[in-house]
Amino acid sequence: xxxxxxxxxxxxxxxxxxxxxxxxxxxxxxxxxxxxxxxxxxxxxxxxxxxxxxxxxxxxxxxxxxxxxxxxxxxxxxxxxxxxxxxxxxxxxxxxxxxxxxxxxxxxxxxxxxxxxxxxxxxxxxxxxxxxxxxxxxxxxxxxxxxxxxxxxxxxxxxxxxxxxxxxxxxxxxxxxxxxxxxxxxxxxxxxxxxxxxxxxxxxxxxxxxxxxxxxxxxxxxxxxxxxxxxxxxxxxxxxxxxxxxxxxxxxxxxxxxxxxxxxxxxxxxxxxxxxxxxxxxxxxxxxxxxxxxxxxxxxxxxxxxxxxxxxxxxxxxxxxxxxxxxxxxxxxxxxxxxxxxxxxxxxxxxxxxxxxxxxxxxxxxxxxxxxxxxxxxxxxxxxxxxxxxxxxxxxxxxxxxxxxxxxxxxxxxxxxxxxxxxxxxxxxxxxxxxxxxxxxxxxxxxxxxxxxxxxxxxxxxxxxxxxxxxxxxxxxxxxxxxxxxxxxxxxxxxxxxxxxxxxxxxxxxxxxxxxxxxxxxxxxxxxxxxxxxxxxxxxxxxxxxxxxxxxxxxxxxxxxxxxxxxxxxxxxxxxxxxxxxxxxxxxxxxxxxxxxxxxxxxxxxxxxxxxxxxxxxxxxxxxxxxxxxxxxxxxxxxxxxxxxxxxxxxxxxxxxxxxxxxxxxxxxxxxxxxxxxxxxxxxxxxxxxxxxxxxxxxxxxxxxxxxxxxxxxxxxxxxxxxxxxxxxxxxxxxxxxxxxxxxxxxxxxxxxxxxxxxxxxxxxxxxxxxxxxxxxxxxxxxxxxxxxxxxxxxxxxxxxxxxxxxxxxxxxxxxxxxxxxxxxxxxxxxxxxxxxxx
Numbered sequence: 001x002x003x004x005x006x007x008x009x010x011x012x013x014x015x016x017x018x019x020x021x022x023x024x025x026x027x028x029x030x031x032x033x034x035x036x037x038x039x040x041x042x043x044x045x046x047x048x049x050x051x052x053x054x055x056x057x058x059x060x061x062x063x064x065x066x067x068x069x070x071x072x073x074x075x076x077x078x079x080x081x082x083x084x085x086x087x088x089x090x091x092x093x094x095x096x097x098x099x100x101x102x103x104x105x106x107x108x109x110x111x112x113x114x115x116x117x118x119x120x121x122x123x124x125x126x127x128x129x130x131x132x133x134x135x136x137x138x139x140x141x142x143x144x145x146x147x148x149x150x151x152x153x154x155x156x157x158x159x160x161x162x163x164x165x166x167x168x169x170x171x172x173x174x175x176x177x178x179x180x181x182x183x184x185x186x187x188x189x190x191x192x193x194x195x196x197x198x199x200x201x202x203x204x205x206x207x208x209x210x211x212x213x214x215x216x217x218x219x220x221x222x223x224x225x226x227x228x229x230x231x232x233x234x235x236x237x238x239x240x241x242x243x244x245x246x247x248x249x250x251x252x253x254x255x256x257x258x259x260x261x262x263x264x265x266x267x268x269x270x271x272x273x274x275x276x277x278x279x280x281x282x283x284x285x286x287x288x289x290x291x292x293x294x295x296x297x298x299x300x301x302x303x304x305x306x307x308x309x310x311x312x313x314x315x316x317x318x319x320x321x322x323x324x325x326x327x328x329x330x331x332x333x334x335x336x337x338x339x340x341x342x343x344x345x346x347x348x349x350x351x352x353x354x355x356x357x358x359x360x361x362x363x364x365x366x367x368x369x370x371x372x373x374x375x376x377x378x379x380x381x382x383x384x385x386x387x388x389x390x391x392x393x394x395x396x397x398x399x400x401x402x403x404x405x406x407x408x409x410x411x412x413x414x415x416x417x418x419x420x421x422x423x424x425x426x427x428x429x430x431x432x433x434x435x436x437x438x439x440x441x442x443x444x445x446x447x448x449x450x451x452x453x454x455x456x457x458x459x460x461x462x463x464x465x466x467x468x469x470x471x472x473x474x475x476x477x478x479x480x481x482x483x484x485x486x487x488x489x490x491x492x493x494x495x496x497x498x499x500x501x502x503x504x505x506x507x508x509x510x511x512x513x514x515x516x517x518x519x520x521x522x523x524x525x526x527x528x529x530x531x532x533x534x535x536x537x538x539x540x541x542x543x544x545x546x547x548x549x550x551x552x553x554x555x556x557x558x559x560x561x562x563x564x565x566x567x568x569x570x571x572x573x574x575x576x577x578x579x580x581x582x583x584x585x586x587x588x589x590x591x592x593x594x595x596x597x598x599x600x601x602x603x604x605x606x607x608x609x610x611x612x613x614x615x616x617x618x619x620x621x622x623x624x625x626x627x628x629x630x631x632x633x634x635x636x637x638x639x640x641x642x643x644x645x646x647x648x649x650x651x652x653x654x655x656x657x658x659x660x661x662x663x664x665x666x667x668x669x670x671x672x673x674x675x676x677x678x679x680x681x682x683x684x685x686x687x688x689x690x691x692x693x694x695x696x697x698x699x700x701x702x703x704x705x706x707x708x709x710x711x712x713x714x715x716x717x718x719x720x721x722x723x724x725x726x727x728x729x730x731x732x733x734x735x736x737x738x739x740x741x742x743x744x745x746x747x748x749x750x751x752x753x754x755x756x757x758x759x760x761x762x763x764x765x766x767x768x769x770x771x772x773x774x775x776x777x778x779x780x781x782x783x784x785x786x787x788x789x790x791x792x793x794x795x796x797x798x799x800x801x802x803x804x805x806x807x808x809x810x811x812x813x814x815x816x817x818x819x820x821x822x823x824x825x826x827x828x829x830x831x832x833x834x835x836x837x838x839x
Contacts, residue, residue: 037119051119058117067113072168074106079165083588083609086595107141137167162592165585175578189303196296200229203288210284211245214275217255217268218244227659233292234622234666238285245281250274266638301671433511440509443502452502453555459495460552462488496533503527525553565688569681576680583673587613587620590665597661598632601652604644605631620670625662632658701773709780719776726775733769739778758782 035041037055039048061067081100085091114134115122125134140163142148169175204225212219218228218241232238243252249271250258256271442448466472470482480486503526507514518524529550556566591612598606605615605628619625631640633655636648654661706716726734726742736755743750750758760766761781762774770778 036121036124042120047120055116055119058113062114062117071106071110072172074103075165075167078103078107079162079168079588082162082165082592086592086609104141104144107137111138111141133167140167162589165589168585172578172581175582178578178582189300189307192296192300192303196292196300199292199296200226200233203229203284203292207284210277210280213273214249214277215241215244216272223656223659227663229288229292230663230666231626232285232288233297234625234670235289235293236622236624236626238289242281242285246276246278248274248276251276268634268638297671301675304672304676436508436511439505443505443509452498453559455495455498456552456555458491460555462491462495463549463552496530499526499530499533503530522556525550565685565692569684569688573681573684576677579673579677579680583669583677586665586669586673587616590616590661590669594661597654597657600650601636601648601654602628602631602640603647603649604641616665616669619662619666620674622666622670625666625670629658629662632661698772702776705773705776705780709777711776711780716776719779720772722779723772723775733767733771734775735769739770 037051037059039051042048042051077099081096081103085093085096090096111125111134115125118124118128126138128134169179204222207219207225207229208222210219217224219225228241232241240252240254244254244256246252249256251274253271255269257266257269258271262270466485466488471484471488473479473485474481480489503517503523506517506523510517518527556562591606591609594606594612594616595609599612604611606612615628619628627640633639633653635651635653637651638653641648702716705711706713722742723734726738736759739759740750740755743755758778758781759768759770762777763770764774
């Protein structure tokens with residue numbers, strides 16, 4: 001069978017296999033082409049019928065997204081059921097039992113379909129390429145069957161059901177990639193683990209000889225000493241260990257009791273031979289913490305997280321490639337829509353004798369859209385979202401005008417606004433369009449942006465001031481009772497008016513599609529704050545205060561650098577969502593295991609599923625995790641429940657099993673996964689900062705190029721706009737294909753060799769792509785090359801013009817030459833249509 005990840009590539013082929021000629025399609029597909037699956041290899045008509053109608057269709061079903069998604073949902077529901085059934089009374093709930101039986105039947109059907117999909121060799125389900133996962137699935141399903149007698153062990157049945165969650169890793173390729181990265185990391189850092197164990201082993205034996213008599217609780221034997229040192233390496237109350245042995249167990253008692261408190265049941269707490277080892281203890285623990293916690297354990301965690309980060313990076317690269325391809329396809333579709341729009345499209349007639357930089361408009365009727373499409377567009381226009389086709393046309397035409405203007409050396413961008421304005425027949429509509437353009441200028445003006453930033457800072461400061469007594473509303477009456485409070489209220493009202501004007505200007509600047517402003521998350525956030533500030537009040541004063549506080553977040557939008565970092569963090573959060581899934585699965589599995597093992601002895605920490613997960617989260621942050629461990633190692637009657645004896649109803653000492661449970665969980669949940677979670681966020685921050693540095697370097701290159709080539713600021717601004725439009729995938733560079741789209745939009749169709757040669761002239765790093773600075777150089781070269789050609793035409797035309805003048809004076813100009821002179825501009829110079837030279 002194909003690998004699980006290949007399902008998307010094989011589905012189409014598989015679907016074709018169900019047509020009238022399934023055998024021929026199967027031969028072309030990546031399926032195993034052997035006698036066990038191909039009907040033509042068998043003479044028995046029943047076998048042929050079985051393979052054609054059942055086996056091949058089962059194979060198609062196995063590869064379909066619907067089948068795999070159904071199994072995925074069943075796995076999630078099965079995992080949730082295990083947790084729900086841990087609560088009192090849920091184990092015997094008839095509805096949950098019915099759902100669990102349906103899940104079991106679903107998994108049985110999955111196994112059956114996959115076995116049938118192997119054709120006449122069903123044993124390949126157990127021996128094929130995916131034999132590990134298939135055998136695991138089969139074993140779990142069999143153990144959960146009603147006829148399997150597990151006695152009265154409900155805990156064992158829960159454990160088997162819980163193992164179904166492991167199927168989730170198989171169904172989600174990204175999770176499998178991370179897990180494989182984790183396993184690969186462990187296999188590659190075996191020597192680090194060995195060295196870490198040797199350090200623990202040496203310090204454990206040294207600690208036993210030095211501290212066992214004074215501190216038997218922590219150093220009575222090798223196992224206990226190793227566990228104590230692991231605790232110290234996580235920095236969990238390691239100073240308690242040090243002080244007990246620095247000052248003696250009688251002076252710094254901690255877990256120990258004196259003679260007057262000794263009973264038979266607390267013999268482990270007796271301080272029998274107190275000893276003070278002041279200097280030796282300090283040297284021992286400081287040296288161990290530095291070597292183990294700050295060096296060796298960090299090295300171990302770093303090695304594991306690096307291997308998993310590599311898997312995440314690979315996944316991130318794939319996601320970015322998909323995102324770029326999606327964006328590029330979307331932009332290309334927008335350009336094609338604009339070209340085929342009903343309004344017509346702009347093309348340049350290269351065969352025209354006119355060399356004017358303005359283009360001709362040739363109307364082209366496009367196919368009438370589907371009724372559903374027309375209805376969607378009509379509704380969008382009614383609610384203020386605009387017409388996507390019209391907007392695509394305007395955007396494409398704008399790019400054409402900018403490209404053509406840059407190519408010809410003139411500014412045509414203003415012509416588009418005038419044409420759009422004239423397209424409105426209603427004078428009121430024309431007037432509103434003019435107002436929207438002015439509003440757009442105001443919104444984009446740096447002075448207005450800086451003013452709004454200042455108001456945001458004032459709003460943030462005002463929220464802090466209003467927390468002081470006498471400056472905010474009374475907590476009981478919810479009314480202002482002081483002059484200071486009323487002053488703050490007046491300032492807050494002015495700030496609200498300013499924010500209202502800001503969002504209103506943005507709506508007006510959007511012209512015919514005001515609601516499209518809300519498609520920007522930041523604008524939607526601003527709008528909600530403004531509306532909420534007007535609506536909320538009275539008893540909802542707390543919500544109003546929260547909204548005022550949220551105004552401070554507008555600073556993120558006000559500072560582009562800060563916005564880049566926040567956006568990068570959000571992108572990072574999306575990419576590490578899978579780590580969050582794995583982290584949740586680990587907590588979930590360990591929480592249920594903890595309930596199975598410790599709920600009777602330790603109901604405070606493992607009484608219910610949600611409390612168990614909370615206790616494990618506490619342990620993963622190393623907050624007194626050893627207290628939870630010792631309670632279950634020694635029993636609630638011996639440790640931890642002295643203040644709540646009423647809860648310790650069924651004490652049980654799990655001994656080494658509790659220690660192993662918590663050590664494994666702390667390593668996986670606290671040292672690896674949680675650290676990796678934070679590490680990927682840090683990586684995203686680093687990438688954002690690198691992006692800022694790259695952007696700063698690019699701006700510096702543009703400034704140097706502008707100064708060196710003497711390009712004015714207006715031209716640079718136009719080149720920036722063109723670059724942004726041509727960068728279809730948003731990657732910050734323009735590929736040859738993207739540049740060709742721009743050139744074709746103005747009627748320029750260079751050959752592949754010509755375009756490649758033009759790119760080579762500016763592609764400094766030979767990457768096959770050009771950045772903003774290289775694009776500006778490219779446009780400059782095109783403009784200079786055209787100007788040089790125009791100068792040459794001008795000189796040739798000047799000589800011809802002088803000859804015609806001489807002939808006219810002598811009366812030697814015949815009728816043919818007179819007619820040709822009129823066609824060339826009534827005696828003008830050939831170069832004048834493109835470039836006007838000074839006399």
